[in-house]
Amino acid sequence: MRSKIVTILKFQEDVNKAVAAAKAAFERNSEWRTMSPASRGELILKLADLMKRDKEYLAALESLDNGKTYKNALHDVGFSIDVLKYYAGYCDKIHGSTIPSDGNFMTMTIKEPVGVVGQIIPWNYPLGMVAWKWAPALATGCTVVLKPAEQTPLTALVLAALAKEAGFPKGVVNVLPGYGPTAGGAIVQHPGINKVAFTGSTEVGNKIMEGVGQSNLKRVSLELGGKSPLVIFDDVDVDRAVEIAYGACFSNHGQNCCAGSRTYVQAGIYDEFVKKAAEKAKRTKVGDPFAEDTVQGPQVNQEMLDKVLRLIESGKKEGAHLQTGGCRKGNEGYFVEPTVFSDVKDDMTIAREEIFGPVQSILKFETLEEVIKRANDTTYGLAAGVLTNNITTALAYAKSVRAGSVWVNCYHAFSPQAPFGGFKQSGIGRELGEEGLKEYLELKTVSIKV
C-alpha cells in the first residue's frame, strides 16, 4: 500500500513539473506567446521536415514498439507529417469576426488558445495520435503535456526530441510516459490544465468526464470506441466489396477505433460474399512485421490477445458460424488468426462489443429500412460505410446513420482536411479539419462603446 502511494505521489510530482513548464511557456510575455503566428507555423513545418528526414527510423521504432507492419508504420509517419503541415498553414489564419450588435457598440470576437492542454493517447496509432493532438494545439498557440500509452511510449519521446531540435521554446511540448490511473489521472485532475484531449476506450472516457467534473471543469474532447457498420448492397461487384470490407475490418490488425467490425451484407450476394471473405482472410500473411510480405503482425500485448480470443470464444458459443480462423496463431507472440464469422445476430457479443482485433462479423439483411435500424442499434457512433451503385440508397443511408464519418464506396477515407469524431458514446468533439482547431480555442467577445 505504502509503495503504491509513493508511486502515485511520484507521478503527481512529475505531472506538476510538466504542467509548471507548460504554464511558464504560456505566460503572457513568453517567447511562445509573443511569437508571430507565421513563425509558429514555421516551427511546426520544421518538425514535419525533421520527421520526414527520420521517417524510416520512426517507422521502425513504431513497428518494434507496437507490432504493426513496417509498411503501415511508414504510412502512419507520412500521414502524421501531412497533419502537421495542414495545421501549420492555419497559424496565421485564426481570426474572429465583427458583429453588428444592438446599441452604440462595436463588437468583435477574438479567438485565443485555450492554454495548457493535457493529452492522453492510446497505443494503436502511437505516433499518429501525437500528430493529431499536437498539430491543432500548437497551431492555436497552446502548450501541451502529453502522456503516451504505457505500451508504446517510444515514438512520442523521439518526437519530443525532434520538437527540441526544431526549436520550439522550452516548456511548449512536454512528454510524460506513465500509466493511466496514475499519470493519466493526475493530468485529468490537475487544476493547472485548461483542457484535456483523450483518445482511448469509452470506459476511460467516462472516468475523464468524472475527473474533470471533480476538478476544474477543463474543456474536454474525447475520441472513443466504436462498433462501426459497413453495409453492402447486392448491386455491387462482390470481389471489390470483399476487398473494401477486409480493409475496413482487418487494417492495423483490427486495432482501430473506426474498424468496420459489423459487415451487413444483402441477401442476394450473402453466400458468395461469405465464401470470398473467408478465402481472403485465410490468405492473409501473418507474422514478422518487418517482413516485406507480412500483412498482419501481432496484437499489441497479452491483455489484448486474451481479450480478442475471449470474444472469439463468445462468438463460437453464442452460435455464430466460424468460417475461418478462430484461434491464436502459433504459441509464441501475440498473433491471432484472421477470423471470419457468418450468421452473426445483432444481439451476439461479437456484434455489440468492440473487439479491437482481426475478427469480421458478417450479418445478413434484406432492406434499406431494416439495415438502417440495425446499423443504428448501438451505443457507439464513430463511423459507418455503405457500398452500393445506387446514389439514392447511398444518400438515404448516409443521412440516416448516426455516425461521425460515413464512407460511401470506400472505407477509412482519412485526410487532414476532413473532421473526424463520434456521435453518441464514441466521443465528444472533432479532430482534423478546421473543426479540430475549435477544440483548442476560447472565443472572447470585446464590445467597444462608440
Ligand SMILES: NC(=O)C1=CN([C@@H]2O[C@H](COP(=O)(O)OP(=O)(O)OC[C@H]3O[C@@H](n4cnc5c(N)ncnc54)[C@H](O)[C@@H]3O)[C@@H](O)[C@H]2O)C=CC1
Ligand atoms: N478509440 C481508440 O482508438 C482506442 C480504443 N481502445 C479500446 O479500449 C480497450 C482497452 O484498451 P486500453 O489500452 O486499456 O485503453 P485505455 O482507454 O485504458 O487507454 C488509453 C489511454 O488512456 C490512459 N488511461 C487509462 N486509464 C486512465 C485513467 N483512469 N485516467 C487517465 N488516463 C487513463 C492509458 O494509459 C492510455 O494512455 C481496447 O480493447 C479497445 O476496445 C483502446 C485504444 C484506442
Ligand SMILES: O=C(O)C(=O)C[C@H](O)[C@H](O)CO
Ligand atoms: O483508431 C484510431 O484511434 C484512429 O483514429 C486512427 C484512424 O483510424 C486512422 O486510421 C489513422 O490513419
